[in-house]
Amino acid sequence: MVLLWLLLWGLPTFLLGVFLWVVLVHFFTTHIPASMQHPAKVRFLHCLFLYVITLGNILEKLGICPMPKFARFVHDLVIIKKDPKVAVTNLRFGSVPVRLFQPTAPSSGPRRGIIFYHGGGAVFGSLDCYHSLCSFLARETDSVVLSVGYRKLPDYHSPIITKDCLNASIHFLKALDTYGVDPARVVLCGESIGGGAVAVTTQSLVGRPDLPRIRAQVLINPIVQAVNLQLPSFRQNQRVPFLTRKFVVTVVCQYMNIHRSWHRALLTGAFIPPEAWSKYKKWLSSDNIPKRFKTKSHQPSFPAPFNEAAYLEMKHLLDVENSPILAEDEVIAQLPEAFVVSCGNDILRDDALLYRKRLEDQGVPVTWHHAEDGFHGSVILFDKKHLSFPCSQEIMNAVVCYIKGI
Incomplete structure (x- = not known):
């Protein structure tokens, strides 16, 4: 009773x-x-x-x-709507679940291929959560879309996401004929941490003569570094939904296996050796952010005095697979053209701006789309009707328009 x-x-x-x-x-x-x-x-x-x-x-x-x-x-309680114009197949590439989206309309030849890595900060996101987005991409761009369901927290930590995305992509690239994909038109696309996975995977595939060359990379609100967390957008948007500074620090510590007690050193950059910063600041300094995105508020001194104990705990943040913006110039210069999306109210806005500049400085063609009223995670709401936002559909339309031009 x-x-x-x-x-x-x-x-x-x-x-x-x-x-x-x-x-x-x-x-x-x-x-x-x-x-x-x-x-x-x-x-x-x-x-x-x-x-x-x-x-x-x-x-x-x-x-x-x-x-x-x-x-x-x-x-994942969301109801998946079946689209009669898109055939969906669940597969598994080794230990990685993937989902294939293929237009049902007949095609006169091989289609464009899109390999998609979802967002969610290693906490959220799944094949089901991004099902409608991938189905939309397949239908609107007349492409074969492969969505990668990489493994996440709490059971898996760095670098499992980038490894799963790379391995699934290689498996797909070796079997393009099976899926009716044109090897000259394969695009890597990702959002948030998935955008970071696009950067890492594209770099990892540079110089692979045994695989088709990636035609383009699409990075939507990507996280491409965990080194400078004092960029203007990180301070301006630290309390803006849906990605706050507190949540970023928590997820970075969990995914990178860093004890939470080191969060202050992470925020201030005290783990960065002086000689490393002298090299990386030309890519990661706030000076690289256009003036229109800066405010007149006080800018803290960065990085803080070097703490060797913090470096020993967090030195893997300086690895390219965790901060792909730190790749060497000769690697960046060989990357395919890019479409970079940033949002004005996103804590990761400046990651997108810095990576855009990094690519352009090495001669990589970049198309940039900035949603001034956009916020982190808005793209997943593009088809949620009353819960959608103008910026959600704007970003998806821009991505579709770019991909269709390839």
């Missing part, structure tokens, strides 16, 4: 209490920039986002379920 009472009254009361707490946290800690359209909708979605994370953290502390697995369970 007591158990039944708890289920009928105790659990709903608890869930309601948690939600009210989340709403209070949101209003006290979140900043909604004036340039963001539909602020009430942003607040509503962010409260739901925080609610899922909070419930996941509670379940994790109770030893019931890790937060990342709970979060993925919730967002």
